[in-house]
Amino acid sequence: xxxxxxxxxxxxxxxxxxxxxxxxxxxxxxxxxxxxxxxxxxxxxxxxxxxxxxxxxxxxxxxxxxxxxxxxxxxxxxxxxxxxxxxxxxxxxxxxxxxxxxxxxxxxxxxxxxxxxxxxxxxxxxxxxxxxxxxxxxxxxxxxxxxxxxxxxxxxxxxxxxxxxxxxxxxxxxxxxxxxxxxxxxxxxxxxxxxxxxxxxxxxxxxxxxxxxxxxxxxxxxxxxxxxxxxxxxxxxxxxxxxxxxxxxxxxxxxxxxxxxxxxxxxxxxxxxxxxxxxxxxxxxxxxxxxxxxxxxxxxxxxxxxxxxxxxxxxxxxxxxxxxxxxxxxxxxxxxxxxxxxxxxxxxxxxxxxxxxxxxxxxxxxxxxxxxxxx
Ligand SMILES: [Zn+2]
Numbered sequence: 001x002x003x004x005x006x007x008x009x010x011x012x013x014x015x016x017x018x019x020x021x022x023x024x025x026x027x028x029x030x031x032x033x034x035x036x037x038x039x040x041x042x043x044x045x046x047x048x049x050x051x052x053x054x055x056x057x058x059x060x061x062x063x064x065x066x067x068x069x070x071x072x073x074x075x076x077x078x079x080x081x082x083x084x085x086x087x088x089x090x091x092x093x094x095x096x097x098x099x100x101x102x103x104x105x106x107x108x109x110x111x112x113x114x115x116x117x118x119x120x121x122x123x124x125x126x127x128x129x130x131x132x133x134x135x136x137x138x139x140x141x142x143x144x145x146x147x148x149x150x151x152x153x154x155x156x157x158x159x160x161x162x163x164x165x166x167x168x169x170x171x172x173x174x175x176x177x178x179x180x181x182x183x184x185x186x187x188x189x190x191x192x193x194x195x196x197x198x199x200x201x202x203x204x205x206x207x208x209x210x211x212x213x214x215x216x217x218x219x220x221x222x223x224x225x226x227x228x229x230x231x232x233x234x235x236x237x238x239x240x241x242x243x244x245x246x247x248x249x250x251x252x253x254x255x256x257x258x259x260x261x262x263x264x265x266x267x268x269x270x271x272x273x274x275x276x277x278x279x280x281x282x283x284x285x286x287x288x289x290x291x292x293x294x295x296x297x298x299x300x301x302x303x304x305x306x307x308x309x310x311x312x313x314x315x316x317x318x319x320x321x322x323x324x325x326x327x328x329x330x331x332x333x334x335x336x337x338x339x340x341x342x343x344x345x346x347x348x349x350x351x352x353x354x355x356x357x358x359x360x361x362x363x364x365x366x367x368x369x370x371x372x373x374x375x
Pocket of ligand 1: 066
């Protein structure tokens, strides 16, 4: 049986869009949107293709997503070649099936059905699509958002198609994400011979009590929507490889996933105070890769919850777990941001897959959200 959502998902999977290469996916989407009367504005930066498309005016609901995919891994371990979509027992296999070409197809088909019923919809329907979410995310959504903000574009509601679900489509909806920041810490000592420690200064010995305190710190207790902030040491390096040399430096890299109880500035201050207290000689630099955001309630959350309830007879859980997403950039526009997409059990894995029926349901949910907000 012909299903437009599955058909379009397969067309997109056939284009091997390894991040940040779009490989022709956006051209397919743009042709479909132009046929619906959308104005399409390409916003390409560096090696990254993006576009912003809109139809109508007024209160704006945007669908956001990415056409790029992560590498396939060992192709011989795939049951079918990763860029040759295959359906077996109602499950569609292929790289990007769940993350997130299935969602993109569901959005486009939902827009087609919505516009067929409401050619003169009252609000504005928009699409914000990038080919750089999975890799560096430097020339993608962040740049488009900056451009839109510079000209005061309106964005009230944004639905991101990231695979949010756990077991059935819509069981989990993400209404925020934790912030993420990384510290690169160097503790300086004095290199020397292990037999003459009084002539050296061992940075590992000096750092251990401070690191111990860092690990034991309770940063916050989280809140209704966020788990407690967590800190994890990711990399530690010291030593020359020789057993008779006291190292001159210790490098420690650690990452925070933080809730809306804290800001990056508060965490930086607390870490610096701790290092000062231990009287270490150190250098420290920070990379903030995302601020936390939260859409606690409002029209978009309501519309999403109702759409899921209507089609799946379950009440979705609102969670903020998982890694960062492009929602962190879009939230800066002051928009309500929610992520609703397919089951994420196989994303980034060998034999990535999604239930075909779930994509059809997802498309119906997207359409119902459009109807509630801008019909
Ligand atoms: Zn994704």
